[in-house]
Amino acid sequence: MTRPASPRPASRRRYGIHARAIMADPRWSVLPLAARGMWLHLADIADVVTELRAPVRGQALTVPDLARLLAADPDEVIGAVSHLVNRDIIEPVADGYRLKAY
Numbered sequence: 001m002t003r004p005a006s007p008r009p010a011s012r013r014r015y016g017i018h019a020r021a022i023m024a025d026p027r028w029s030v031l032p033l034a035a036r037g038m039w040l041h042l043a044d045i046a047d048v049v050t051e052l053r054a055p056v057r058g059q060a061l062t063v064p065d066l067a068r069l070l071a072a073d074p075d076e077v078i079g080a081v082s083h084l085v086n087r088d089i090i091e092p093v094a095d096g097y098r099l100k101a102y
Helices: 019-024 033-045 063-070 074-086
Strands: 092-094 096-099
Touching: 019 033, 033 063, 033 074, 063 074, 063 096, 074 092
Parallel strands: none
Antiparallel strands: 092 096
């Protein structure tokens, strides 16, 4: 007799759960390293910060917000964001950015 797998509580979820799906995406191989790292981290952060996937009007995450969440330099985030926008991974919304691919 096998027990059905129970979902893990949020506090015990594995970091990097989206990595396999993201790395299998064809856009992965053409991204620079900073953009790859940003995509992986944003996918994990979006599990907790729902405004990243579905922002409410006036609450989309801006470049300074993304830099704070990633603990990164805002200038580096700007470069990575431009690559992710060009590859249709994140999209600009009225006042910030939204993660499209996760």
